[in-house]
Amino acid sequence: MRVDVNAFVGAYPYRRVPGASVEGLLHAMERTGIDVAWVSHLPSVFWRDPMAGNVWLFQATASSPQLRPVPAVHPGLAGWERVLGEAADRGAPAVRCDPLYYGIDAAGPEMRVLAAACGAARRPLVVAVRLEDGRQRHVNDRVPELAAAAVRALIRSDEDVRLVITHADRGFVEEVHFGSTPEEAARLWWDVSWIWGPPEDQLETLLGTIGVDRFVFGTGQPLRIPESSVAKLDLLELPPDQRAAIESGNLAQGLAA
């Protein structure tokens, strides 16, 4: 079982991306042996009200059991508590928030309230460090990348909040992990999409220093080809139990609501 916690559907505003439809995502999943994908609605990341994309997301994923909707929650807009409740009612495995794209402080009071609410609702909160390499972003795409300090602040803000951080590189992961208590770090999961394989062997290093149980499989598709995350795991030649833990077991044990 391979679960991708970092997938999107829908168009990206800054460049043409093939395979952004539901059908395209399903095809890519079949191609790369991904059984289940946690899916968010990409266009609404950039909307004034990102929660307006959730209706489409729920409808688009309803007929595909291998797609699990991860709806957006904007804690600065009225009604977000209802959206969080709806996510739980509909069985969403998590909710996502992209605070810097929404123009709110990533570690500010709104995000802390959201973190506490997610903890109470037993829904992990998915937050992306970035969506694209900062060196290639569109000239008008000036949203800052998520700071490691914000993740440390969020994980400390509520003892029940669980965070899935996507698109983090080695330095980011280390800074947050070793800047947290073991109890805090145990409520953090990192997707492997942005961590380098050989010859730098950064993923191998992190699995040894931080632990296999902190990592989950993620791709960032369709903005990134999903073959990348599969290839880096294949190169590691992990024991089957460790590979299974990253691809689904850690989710099942630590994140399933």
Next chain:
Amino acid sequence: MLIDVHAHFYHDRTPRADWRERNASRLEAGRKIGITIHVASILGSFGRTSPTYFPSPPDLEYGNDALLALAHDHPDAVRGYVTVNPNYTAHACAEIARCLGAGMVGIKLAASRRATEALLDPICEVAAKRGVPVLHHVWQHRRHDWPGQEASDGAELCALAARHPKVRFILAHIGGGGDWQHSLAAIRGGPGGVPNVYIDLSGSGVDGGMLEACLDAAGPERLLFGTDLTIDTGWAKLRYLERLLPPRELELVMWRNAASIFPRGAFPAD
């Protein structure tokens, strides 16, 4: 057969205390994914005693010697680009002659001098005379100067390539950061485009749509497999291309294009 046209190795006078492990890891990962030949460069001391992109002549010689030693130790797996700094014209030309004579198969230009500068011409003239390709570091759409390098972008490399139509240029790491669409537009150019520029697919970037855009801009006849600092992303792109291209065209990207631009005899199948 699989030829990686963009590899790097390290040596004992770089800042990397783990240089042996990194070299071993590249060779081991290469074996796993089927790389037959790593065509590599060493950029001087990688910053230890002169800047990575502005290497001093002594550092260049030490790095090139270290690469020659690696190629000697791994004759079935490693080939070398001779790395030079165009600001030292006489040294660069002498170093090219020395290292090609010792078995290297190409020239590496990093970012010591912009591609549009006349100082690159003597080096390109040697490349034309010796029939070796030039791998040129490229920042995909350089909107301003970046610290630590005098980077060129795709348009600037294409201008150099237009001045030296007999030289085969390799536009480095299309996935290595920056706006690759800008580089592809430069390669496509006007009528006829810039036919002597090849695209090295290396880099950590694995953007959806990038490989399709590369094929659209240059066709499979001008794409080259490469890894640079991340073999995992190189393998991922290869896996993606396996679904995109028929076997004959995939072979072009994997090795046949490389074999056609490097000197005859550089690789086992030649």
